[in-house]
Amino acid sequence: MISARLRTAALRSFAALSPLCLVAASDPAPAPAPQGPGDIVAAAPASDWVKIAPEDLLVMELSPDAAGKPRRAVIQLMPAPISQPWIGNIRKLAAAHWWDGLAIVRMQDNYVVQWGDPDGEDAAKARPLPKGLVTPSEEDYETGLPQAPRDQTGAGFPVPPPRLAPDSYARNPHFYKSWPMANDTKGRIGTVAGGQGGYPAWPVHCYGMVGVGRNLSPDTGSGAELYTVIGHAPRHLDRNIALVGRVVEGIEHLSSLPRGTGPLGFYETPEERTVIRSVRLASELPQAEQPQLEYLASDSGTFARYAQARANRKDAFFNIPAGAADICNIPVPIRKTAP
Amino acid sequence: MISARLRTAALRSFAALSPLCLVAASDPAPAPAPQGPGDIVAAAPASDWVKIAPEDLLVMELSPDAAGKPRRAVIQLMPAPISQPWIGNIRKLAAAHWWDGLAIVRMQDNYVVQWGDPDGEDAAKARPLPKGLVTPSEEDYETGLPQAPRDQTGAGFPVPPPRLAPDSYARNPHFYKSWPMANDTKGRIGTVAGGQGGYPAWPVHCYGMVGVGRNLSPDTGSGAELYTVIGHAPRHLDRNIALVGRVVEGIEHLSSLPRGTGPLGFYETPEERTVIRSVRLASELPQAEQPQLEYLASDSGTFARYAQARANRKDAFFNIPAGAADICNIPVPIRKTAP
Numbered sequence: 005m006i007s008a009r010l011r012t013a014a015l016r017s018f019a020a021l022s023p024l025c026l027v028a029a030s031d032p033a034p035a036p037a038p039q040g041p042g043d044i045v046a047a048a049p050a051s052d053w054v055k056i057a058p059e060d061l062l063v064m065e066l067s068p069d070a071a072g073k074p075r076r077a078v079i080q081l082m083p084a085p086i087s088q089p090w091i092g093n094i095r096k097l098a099a100a101h102w103w104d105g106l107a108i109v110r111m112q113d114n115y116v117v118q119w120g121d122p123d124g125e126d127a128a129k130a131r132p133l134p135k136g137l138v139t140p141s142e143e144d145y146e147t148g149l150p151q152a153p154r155d156q157t158g159a160g161f162p163v164p165p166p167r168l169a170p171d172s173y174a175r176n177p178h179f180y181k182s183w184p185m186a187n188d189t190k191g192r193i194g195t196v197a198g199g200q201g202g203y204p205a206w207p208v209h210c211y212g213m214v215g216v217g218r219n220l221s222p223d224t225g226s227g228a229e230l231y232t233v234i235g236h237a238p239r240h241l242d243r244n245i246a247l248v249g250r251v252v253e254g255i256e257h258l259s260s261l262p263r264g265t266g267p268l269g270f271y272e273t274p275e276e277r278t279v280i281r282s283v284r285l286a287s288e289l290p291q292a293e294q295p296q297l298e299y300l301a302s303d304s305g306t307f308a309r310y311a312q313a314r315a316n317r318k319d320a321f322f323n324i325p326a327g328a329a330d331i332c333n334i335p336v337p338i339r340k341t342a343p
Numbered sequence: 344m345i346s347a348r349l350r351t352a353a354l355r356s357f358a359a360l361s362p363l364c365l366v367a368a369s370d371p372a373p374a375p376a377p378q379g380p381g382d383i384v385a386a387a388p389a390s391d392w393v394k395i396a397p398e399d400l401l402v403m404e405l406s407p408d409a410a411g412k413p414r415r416a417v418i419q420l421m422p423a424p425i426s427q428p429w430i431g432n433i434r435k436l437a438a439a440h441w442w443d444g445l446a447i448v449r450m451q452d453n454y455v456v457q458w459g460d461p462d463g464e465d466a467a468k469a470r471p472l473p474k475g476l477v478t479p480s481e482e483d484y485e486t487g488l489p490q491a492p493r494d495q496t497g498a499g500f501p502v503p504p505p506r507l508a509p510d511s512y513a514r515n516p517h518f519y520k521s522w523p524m525a526n527d528t529k530g531r532i533g534t535v536a537g538g539q540g541g542y543p544a545w546p547v548h549c550y551g552m553v554g555v556g557r558n559l560s561p562d563t564g565s566g567a568e569l570y571t572v573i574g575h576a577p578r579h580l581d582r583n584i585a586l587v588g589r590v591v592e593g594i595e596h597l598s599s600l601p602r603g604t605g606p607l608g609f610y611e612t613p614e615e616r617t618v619i620r621s622v623r624l625a626s627e628l629p630q631a632e633q634p635q636l637e638y639l640a641s642d643s644g645t646f647a648r649y650a651q652a653r654a655n656r657k658d659a660f661f662n663i664p665a666g667a668a669d670i671c672n673i674p675v676p677i678r679k680t681a682p
Contacts, residue, residue, distance in 0.1 A: 070409065113595045114550050142662065172508040172516075172669040211453050211575045221662050236550045236575050236672065240656055240665045256452045256602040263595040317579055323481065323560050326579045330511035330669075333575065 038318035044310045045300060045337045052304035053339065054182070056080055056252070056297045058286035062098055063295065064119075065281040066108070066257060078253035078286075078295045079214050079232075083181050085148045086207060087246045089140035090216050093227035094248060098285045100134035102228065107277035108261060112269025114235030117258045118217055119280060120228055133228060140224050145246050149204035150180055168311070169328040173239045177208070177331040179302035183250075184208050184331045186242065207247040210237050210332035214249040234259040237332040252297055252338045292343065300337040310337065377657035383649045384639060384676045391643035392678065393521070395419055395591070395636045397625035401437055402634065403458075404620040405447070405596060416593035417625075417634045418553050418571075422520050424487045425546060426585045428479035429555050432566035433587060437624045439473035441567065446616035447600060451608025453574030456597045457556060458619060459567055472567060479563045484585050488543035489519055507650070508667040512578045516547070516670040518641035522589075523549050523670045525581065546586040549576050549671035553588040573598040576671040591636055591677045631682065639676040649676065 039047075060083075066075040081091050097103065103119070110118035123129035168177045174186035187205035207213070210233065217229030224246060232251050251258065261278060264271040271277050286294045300307050315329035378386075399422075405414040420430050436442065442458070449457035462468035507516045513525035526544035546552070549572065556568030563585060571590050590597065600617060603610040610616050625633045639646050654668035 113598055169511040170509070171511045172667045172672075173665055177511075220659050238672065240653070240661070240668065240672065242665065243663045244661050259452055260599055260601055262599055314579070320559050322579070322583050324582045326512055326581065328511045329579065333511075333577065333579065 039309075039313060040317070040319040041310050041313040044306060044313055048300060048304070048306040052301050052306045053298040054301050055341075056295075056299060058289070058294045061252075061286035061295055061297070062094070062249070062283055063286050063289060063293075064103070064283045067279040067281055069257075075257035076254050077251055077257055078297070079249045080252045080297070080299075081249045082183060082207065082247065085150060086183075087145065087148055087216075087248045089138050089144045089148075090225065090227040090246045090248050093137045093140075094230075095285060096134055096136055097228055098283050099288070101282065101284075102131070102134055103280050103283035106131070106280050107274075108258070108271075108280070109277060110231070110268060110270045111234075111261045111264045113263045115233075115238060115269065116231040117234050117261060118229065118231035120217065120230065122274065122277060124229060133226060137226055139226070140246070142222060142224055145224065145243075146204065149206050150185075151204060168331055168334075169315075171239075171330050173208075173242065176205075178205070179307070179331075179334075179336070180205060182299045182302040182307075182336045184210050184213075184334075184336070186331070206243050208237065208331060209233055209239055209241045209247065210250075210335070211235070212251045212255050212335075213247050214251060215241070216246045216248055218245060232258060237330075252299075253295055253340075294343070296341045296343045298339050298341055300339075302336065310334075378648075378652060379656070379658040380649050380652040383645060383652055387639060387643070387645040391640050391645045392637040393640050394680075395634075395638060397628070397633045400591075400625035400634055400636070401433070401588070401622055402625050402628060402632075403442070403622045406618040406620055408596075414593065414596035416596055417591050417636070418588045419591045419636070419638075420588045421522060421546065421586065424489060425522075426484065426487055426555075426587045428477050428483045428487075429564065429566040429585050429587050432476045432479075433569075434624060435473055435475055436567055437622050438627070440621065440623075441470070441473055442619050442622035445470070445619050446613075447597075447610075447619070448616060449570070449607065449609045450573075450600045450603045452602045454572070454577060454608065455570040456573050456600060457568065457570035459556065459569065461613065461616065463568060472565060476565055478565070479585070481561060481563055484563065484582075485543065488545055489524075490543060507670055507673075508654075510578075510669050512547075512581065515544075517544070518646070518670075518673075518675070519544060521638045521641040521646075521675045523547050523552075523673075523675070525670070545582050547576065547670060548572055548578055548580045548586065549589075549674070550574070551590045551594050551674075552586050553590060554580070555585045555587055557584065571597060576669075591638075592634055592679075633682070635680045635682045637678050637680055639678075641675065646676075649673075 060081045062079040062081065064077045064079065066077070068074055081094065106119065106121050108117060108119045109122050110116070121131050123131070171177055171186075174188045176188060177184070177186045179185065184207065185205045186208050209215070212232060214230055214232045216225035216227050217231055218225030227248065230248070232255070234255070262276065263269060264276065266272040300310070311329065311334050314334045316325040316327060318325060399420045401418040401420065403416045403418065405416070407413055420433065445458065445460050447456060447458045448461050449455070460470050462470070510516055510525075513527045515527060516523070516525045518524065523546065524544045525547050548554070551571060553569055553571045555564035555566050556570055557564030566587065569587070571594070573594070601615065602608060603615065605611040639649070650668070650673050653673045655664040655666060657664060
């Protein structure tokens with residue numbers, strides 16, 4: 005909604021507006037106050053950035069676009085203890101090159117894009133899964149949820165100020181190792197028992213988060229069929245599906261795909277599908293091809309100031325700061341670095 | 344994240360999952376309990392649906408896609424008293440065929456797609472605006488906000504049950520004439536005075552909402568440059584920009600456009616832009632070309648049950664209902680009807 009006249013002035017706050025906050029390490033030095041979120045991130049000391057290990061990155065190469073340009077999306081896998089059985093399977097599937105030649109099978113507007121084996125439900129045609137995959141139970145998901153204290157100011161849980169306002173879904177949205185999480189101490193959700201003085205916190209379905217497709221309960225999915233959120237955060241999926249990661253580079257190659265016209269946005273013909281050339285753990289790629297990415301540490305002072313600025317926009321464009329921000333409107337800054 | 348095996352079973356709830364809930368009037372009859380949101384909407388009596396007058400619809404015809412297929416997006420303008428000076432301008436711009444031959448100029452992932460005059464900021468090349476446009480002030484926006492009572496259960500304000508949970512941005516999200524709104528009685532936002540026993544309620548930036556591009560304050564935009572939300576609701580824009588409508592058909596033609604690679608997602612070359620063939624008020628079109636659309640009345644019992652079901656998903660897929668839904672996760676159902 006900003007006009008062309010403002011493009012140059014707006015450059016400084018570009019990073020904070022972009023979906024996953026991909027900022028170049030060479031961004032300009034901070035401007036005088038009031039600082040926008042982008043200024044704050046650009047001024048972060050190197051110690052506030054954390055390199056993403058190649059073992060935690062999945063590199064998905066799609067077929068080139070109509071103009072012949074390569075399309076690559078990179079997914080960061082979630083840290084332990086969250087969703088480890090599924091993530092273990094995903095590492096094995098990538099090591100087996102299982103996704104190579106499969107496809108994007110579904111694109112539902114304002115919801116999700118999903119990929120896997122188009123013939124996965126046809127036993128006669130489905131590609132066999134590699135050996136050694138586990139079959140996670142619903143309890144495995146709960147077991148993997150980190151414990152949060154009753155009050156997010158409690159010790160032992162890295163929640164930076166400012167406290168995020170409660171949202172419609174949870175009393176206690178927060179960041180855990182730079183992942184968007186929520187928990188609730190009201191007992192509204194009765195099936196989860198609190199741990200020792202704590203309450204489980206779960207990852208939430210923000211834009212770009214990656215989850216595991218599944219059939220009806222008790223099926224929990226193997227990890228062979230994955231999706232990412234490309235619309236308004238579908239928070240009603242939180243805790244109903246195992247989240248395993250987030251797209252940290254190239255989400256535009258997924259979010260701009262044509263919408264499927266079948267039910268739930270499934271493509272109706274094979275020709276409509278986008279082919280997946282390969283999916284690799286970055287650690288399997290030659291070093292020169294490994295994505296070099298860092299995220300801003302959510303327990304850093306910079307992150308706290310960034311979140312505060314997202315909630316109280318004082319950039320010149322804003323007349324009325326909101327005074328709060330929902331957790332999915334505080335995208336964790338990601339940046340590329342030199343190899 | 345639903346698997347192919349579930350596609351058929353999921354057909355019934357398809358409508359409620361789709362972005363703007365475009366449901367065919369011929370949807371199947373409701374199934375036995377538990378009813379999903381789509382079942383509830385499909386069972387609505389005709390009296391719960393409201394026809395959108397052609398005077399309130401803008402029909403935007405884009406250039407055909409790469410396969411030669413036509414691309415049409417339809418925008419419903421907001422009702423009085425909201426944003427009337429801008430909407431008056433927009434009617435005049437459409438009547439003057441002002442947008443014909445102009446373009447989509449910006450596409451920022453997880454944020455907005457924006458259209459208007461690519462040369463609008465160059466006085467020598469800009470297309471002249473038609474005569475008779477007004478220059479709205481910031482006060483005009485506040486004046487147009489409907490009053491909400493202190494408590495949303497108060498008389499005189501059509502807020503259906505269930506009460507929506509407060510969100511990060513406002514204590515009182517609700518629907519006003521089937522538009523997503525919010526207000527707050529805390530006085531947190533000091534620049535707005537409450538009216539007679541009431542507090543102003545403002546429209547919110549959900550997916551598909553259409554707003555007016557502007558420069559820095561005190562500029563408020565004329566309505567010649569418009570955008571729509573194609574990502575997670577950027578609620579920090581609420582009250583900072585005049586919202587004027589929402590996309591009720593064809594948003595997939597906008598949301599799937601290639602992302603711009605310039606700052607803020609502006610396209611860097613004219614070739615990247617999508618041409619707007621025409622924008623017309625539907626009332627100016629031959630009757631056979633007028634979109635026939637209805638929305639579900641937010642003060643109907645059906646809508647209340649639909650919102651309740653969105654907050655407490657009991658479809659077979661869900662194990663743990665969220666217990667609440669944020670207002671942008673309760674998209675107002677829109678359906679096509681026979682002419």
